[in-house]
Amino acid sequence: MDATPKAVRHLIDAFNRLPGIGPKTASRLTYYLLRVGQEEAATLANALNELHQGTVFCSVCCNISEQDPCVICSDPTRERDTICVVEEPLDVLAIENTGRYKGLYHVLHGHISPMDRIGPDELRVRELTARLADHAVREVIVATNPTLEGDATAIYLGRLIEPLEVMVTRIALGLPRGGDLEYADRVTLAEALAGRRRI
Amino acid sequence: MDATPKAVRHLIDAFNRLPGIGPKTASRLTYYLLRVGQEEAATLANALNELHQGTVFCSVCCNISEQDPCVICSDPTRERDTICVVEEPLDVLAIENTGRYKGLYHVLHGHISPMDRIGPDELRVRELTARLADHAVREVIVATNPTLEGDATAIYLGRLIEPLEVMVTRIALGLPRGGDLEYADRVTLAEALAGRRRI
Known part of the structure; x- marks a missing residue:
């Protein structure tokens, strides 16, 4: 019963x-909130309700923002x-956290x-090319994810932007710092070899 | 920045x-809700707000319930x-899902x-002994978790209830169905051996 x-x-x-929350985790979270009391649940509910009211899309870089x-x-x-192109708002945060980038984002x-029927028109690509129109941008760094889709997006952007006489670069692929060559997957190792630089 | x-x-x-949601998962969930729009966030917020209003503790078995x-x-x-004693409401659900138990719960x-300063007075133990006062209960099945704390709770309940002339049993410990003897941990295997039964 x-x-x-x-x-x-x-x-x-x-x-x-x-996403990533299965029925077991969902149950655990719910019974946790039942146990700790109403206040904790209300805090989360309020944060959820205020999420969209407190945010807008920046009309320049399309990032989620408090102001425009x-x-x-x-x-x-x-x-x-310089404009660094990323897939998601969280990627901006990741790059900001390096403390090494002083340019703008998109x-x-x-x-x-194509599998999910997402083409350039579903992304903020038109907004990006509009930013290149006044020739103030010298370099576009494509920092999409090192995945099939990220690579496809990078190649597409490269072909789209190069005729505009803007340099298009892609962030380096290679072994992660602190990684172990012995345990690196074949593809990463091949990319680290191909991307080798003089020391 | x-x-x-x-x-x-x-x-x-x-x-x-x-519990179990770290900063990375928290970010991912938040940006997911930003992406899918306000309705999804509002659904979750409403469910959170209605959680405590829609639930009471059953005054008999202390489970979380819609009615009392x-x-x-x-x-x-x-x-x-028969009363099956469990630690949490989710355990009731797990036992109900077996379809093999027709008794009551507590x-x-x-x-x-003791490490967390949780003794019998912090649990619904008094409510349990009160249910045994009219001698209608024949057996108390202790289905606390197979952990140190679950075992300690079971031993405590055994000593508390046996003088009341009620049979106290503990659910069996052993190899999980579908498990592999070769990969079983020592303690489980030892308990499976100790709990062996004639076939």
């Missing part, structure tokens, strides 16, 4: 719809002749994937 | 407070002479753990 209260089932279902243009696009100290919100 | 909007940070923090007494305790077809809401 399923004696689970409706309210419990609803929350389990809602958690279960999130976003703090990076409106920062006068950033180098305005967020595609996805990658080209 | 951390360009993350406040609303995004708040939701990441709220997800991150849930819960559907199992108020079901006239359940065998009322949910302790935890286990004895």
Whole structure:
């Protein structure tokens, strides 16, 4: 007999719809919130309700932002002749965390994937080429993921942008720092070899 | 520069407070909800807000329920002479899913753990002994987890209940069905040997 209260089932279902959260984790989270009390659940509910009200898309770089243009696009100290193209907002954060990049960004919100019927028109590609129109940008660094789809997107952008007389580069593929050559997969090792540089 | 909007940070923090959800998963969930739109986030928020309003504790078995007494305790077809004692509401669900148990339950809401200062008084133990007072119960099956704390709780309950002239049993420990003897850990194998039965 399923004696689970409706309210419990609803929350389990809602958690279960999130990516990477299966029915077991969804149950555990729900019963955790039941145990710790109403306040914890209310905190999460409020944060969820305020998520979309508190965010806009930056009309320049298409990143998710509190203001338009976003703090990076409106920062006068950033180098305005370089645009780093990434797939997702989280990628901007990852690159910012390196502390090594001072240029601007462009967020595609996805990658080209014919299987999922996602072509350039479904991404923020038109917004990117519009930014190159005034010839102020010298280099576009394509930092899409090192996956089939990320590579396809990079190749597409390369062909699209090169005629505009802007240099297009791709972030390096190779062994991750702290990795072990012995345990590297064949493809990564081949790419590390192919991308070798003089020391 | 951390360009993350406040609303995004708040939701990441709220997800991150849930057990088993680290900062990376919290970010992924948040940006997923940003991408799929407001409706998905609102569904989860509503389910969270309704969680505590839609649930009560059953005054008999202490399980989380929609009504008091819960559907199992108020079901006239359940065998009322057997009580299965479990640690958490999810354990009731697991046993119900076997389809092999027709008795009643009692949910302790935890286990004895001196390290965490959880003794019998922090659990629903008094409620359990109260149910045994009218001598209608013949057997108490202790189905706490096969852990140190679950075992300690089982031993404590055994000593507490046996003087009340109620049989106390513990669910069997042994090899899991579909498991492989070769890969079983020593303790499980030792318990499977000790618990051997004639075929």
